[in-house]
Amino acid sequence: MSQSLAAPRTRTIRVAWLGRMAYVPANTKQQVAARSLAEGGDETLFLLEHEPVYTLGRNASPQDILWTRETRRAAGIEVFETNRGGKVTYHGPGQLVGYPILDLSPDRKDVKRYVTDLEEVLIRALSEFGITASRSDRKDRVTSVWVGNDKIAAIGVHIARWFTTHGFALNVANEALKNFSGIVPCGISDGGVTSIEREAGRAVSVESVAKTVAQTFGEVFGREIIEA
Numbered sequence: 001m002s003q004s005l006a007a008p009r010t011r012t013i014r015v016a017w018l019g020r021m022a023y024v025p026a027n028t029k030q031q032v033a034a035r036s037l038a039e040g041g042d043e044t045l046f047l048l049e050h051e052p053v054y055t056l057g058r059n060a061s062p063q064d065i066l067w068t069r070e071t072r073r074a075a076g077i078e079v080f081e082t083n084r085g086g087k088v089t090y091h092g093p094g095q096l097v098g099y100p101i102l103d104l105s106p107d108r109k110d111v112k113r114y115v116t117d118l119e120e121v122l123i124r125a126l127s128e129f130g131i132t133a134s135r136s137d138r139k140d141r142v143t144s145v146w147v148g149n150d151k152i153a154a155i156g157v158h159i160a161r162w163f164t165t166h167g168f169a170l171n172v173a174n175e176a177l178k179n180f181s182g183i184v185p186c187g188i189s190d191g192g193v194t195s196i197e198r199e200a201g202r203a204v205s206v207e208s209v210a211k212t213v214a215q216t217f218g219e220v221f222g223r224e225i226i227e228a
Contacts, residue, residue: 057086067182086156094173
């Protein structure tokens with residue numbers, strides 16, 4: 001059930017749809033944007049699809065990657081360590097990835113609130129597609145969004161001096177689910193993964209979901225959206 005109220009729109013944020021992009025150049029973009037923001041530049045929300053990749057957060061264990069190097073190579077999946085929170089997850093075509101580059105100063109300097117608000121963005125966006133999603137109250141299922149016992153979105157963030165990088169991944173098309181079998185997603189072994197297409201029973205484009213997520217992001221974070 002949604003917990004946050006819409007915030008008054010007191011700032012602007014540039015929203016950039018990047019299309020499909022490999023992990024390294026996308027990561028470089030968010031690091032450049034974070035440095036620019038720290039020097040007085042704009043806040044930015046990057047929305048994109050990644051080429052197939054497994055990313056390991058700060059709490060990841062190598063044992064959470066189940067597929068061998070040969071199997072991963074055959075599937076075209078790269079592996080990267082990151083400085084975000086969380087464990088291992090998958091990004092790939094059919095999944096919407098969001099990288100909010102924000103300055104949480106002076107009024108949002110609360111890590112728990114930030115993560116809760118990212119969850120709220122996704123829960124509201126999913127409701128626009130007729131999907132009832134929620135947070136989990138289990139301690140081993142923090143920072144994620146669920147539909148029943150199936151996870152539909154993962155969240156992993158990095159915050160330094162209250163500037164944010166990394167963000168969220170929302171499964172849109174059923175195509176996004178096929179390579180989760182190669183990992184223990186986010187360390188969770190007793191639940192499945194799902195997508196907007198599976199839950200809504202119809203085809204949905206990643207770009208259309210990106211537009212909806214941008215709108216709900218502006219509502220929750222009190223930002224006026226400017227298309228970059």
